[in-house]
Amino acid sequence: MREKNYRQFLENPTFVSRYIDQNINWYVSYLAGRRGIGRLWRYPFAHLMKSFFLKNYFEKRVICGIVDIPYVEIVLTTKCTLRCEHCANLMQYFSNKMQYTGTLAGVIESLECLMSKISSIGKLRLIGGEPFLFKEMPQLLDYIESKKQILTYDIVTNASIDIKEPVLQRLKKSKKNCKVSISDYSHVSGVRLKQMSIFENLKKYNIPFTLLKSETWVKTEKIYKRGRSKEQNIASFLACYQKKCTSLIGGENHLAPKGGMFVCGVASSLAKLKGFAEFQGDYVDLMNDETDKILEFYARDFYQVCDYCQDFSKPIEAVTSAIQTREVLQIGQ
Ligand SMILES: C[S@@+](CC[C@H](N)C(=O)[O-])C[C@H]1O[C@@H](n2cnc3c(N)ncnc32)[C@H](O)[C@@H]1O
Numbered sequence: 001m002r003e004k005n006y007r008q009f010l011e012n013p014t015f016v017s018r019y020i021d022q023n024i025n026w027y028v029s030y031l032a033g034r035r036g037i038g039r040l041w042r043y044p045f046a047h048l049m050k051s052f053f054l055k056n057y058f059e060k061r062v063i064c065g066i067v068d069i070p071y072v073e074i075v076l077t078t079k080c081t082l083r084c085e086h087c088a089n090l091m092q093y094f095s096n097k098m099q100y101t102g103t104l105a106g107v108i109e110s111l112e113c114l115m116s117k118i119s120s121i122g123k124l125r126l127i128g129g130e131p132f133l134f135k136e137m138p139q140l141l142d143y144i145e146s147k148k149q150i151l152t153y154d155i156v157t158n159a160s161i162d163i164k165e166p167v168l169q170r171l172k173k174s175k176k177n178c179k180v181s182i183s184d185y186s187h188v189s190g191v192r193l194k195q196m197s198i199f200e201n202l203k204k205y206n207i208p209f210t211l212l213k214s215e216t217w218v219k220t221e222k223i224y225k226r227g228r229s230k231e232q233n234i235a236s237f238l239a240c241y242q243k244k245c246t247s248l249i250g251g252e253n254h255l256a257p258k259g260g261m262f263v264c265g266v267a268s269s270l271a272k273l274k275g276f277a278e279f280q281g282d283y284v285d286l287m288n289d290e291t292d293k294i295l296e297f298y299a300r301d302f303y304q305v306c307d308y309c310q311d312f313s314k315p316i317e318a319v320t321s322a323i324q325t326r327e328v329l330q331i332g333q
């Protein structure tokens with residue numbers, strides 16, 4: 001692609017908000033750092049950088065065809081210890097037979113393929129399902145720690161299982177800006193959580209963590225193909241709260257064998273549930289697509305998969321977070 005084509009991305013408002021602004025915001029919080037006395041001077045410095053430098057910096061890199069991924073979630077497994085009726089990653093649609101769990105080699109291969117095309121990942125989020133069901137977590141963390149291109153990472157857990165000793169040991173030794181993010185489902189009746197022992201262990205090993213408090217969620221309406229017009233899907237996508245998520249998942253042998261990078265957790269889960277074929281063109285094929293495809297991916301104004309979701313441009317209902325269901329939900333036609 002010639003230089004003038006890269007410049008076109010900078011004139012695309014969706015690209016600017018999903019890529020340039022997200023990179024700037026991520027970098028500001030990275031520079032400002034963790035809470036503590038050092039923030040007194042780091043915070044104004046980060047904002048000076050934002051005002052005078054960062055926009056120009058990230059724009060110049062786009063013009064040179066250099067890709068910095070601001071944020072990406074990697075789905076280690078679709079298995080979960082809970083079954084939330086409104087899970088934004090659609091775990092409530094996976095039957096036992098359909099479950100996906102990556103292998104250590106497979107997850108590393110996906111990340112290697114992605115990193116061969118890009119310069120950096122601002123924040124990598126390890127996610128599921130429940131990511132602590134991924135047995136080779138210590139080895140995966142060893143790998144992540146060894147990669148300069150991955151600048152920060154976190155693991156998001158529902159706090160239903162204790163974090164095992166080898167994982168605690170690995171996180172304790174971390175040289176990166178990393179943390180455990182704990183979704184707070186303590187208001188949900190009938191679920192057994194290990195929050196207290198998890199907090200104790202994280203404090204004992206001096207591992208940074210945050211409690212993600214959110215008593216209400218966006219209601220995830222039933223998933224089925226709506227058959228909306230392109231214009232309606234664009235409006236829905238632009239209003240969607242998940243449009244900046246970016247979700248990487250292991251692939252299929254014949255299509256995207258090393259995995260794909262999708263717009264969000266709905267998209268990566270649907271590709272697993274319905275097969276990658278239906279969503280060709282919607283995702284970055286980590287093995288075969290060129291670097292430019294990643295910038296194009298961020299410039300899209302909707303994805304075919306958005307037609308499976310409720311219309312986010314209409315008023316959205318809130319529900320109590322993490323309400324449980326026993327049912328395996330079915331995707332409609
Ligand atoms: C899909 S979960 C996966 C990680 C882990 N199982 C957990 O629940 O923390 C990732 C994050 O998405 C949030 N989430 C899930 N469904 C949501 C929804 N419908 N609306 C808003 N946030 C949601 C969860 O609270 C959690 O912090």
Ligand code: SF4
Pocket residue numbers: 080081082083084087088089090091092128129130158322
């Ligand atoms: S939101 Fe609930 S169902 Fe979804 S992954 Fe997290 S704990 Fe599991």
Ligand code: SF4
Pocket residue numbers: 236237240241242243263264265266267303305306307309312
């Ligand atoms: S598929 Fe599209 S509309 Fe649905 S949650 Fe993801 S970004 Fe939003």
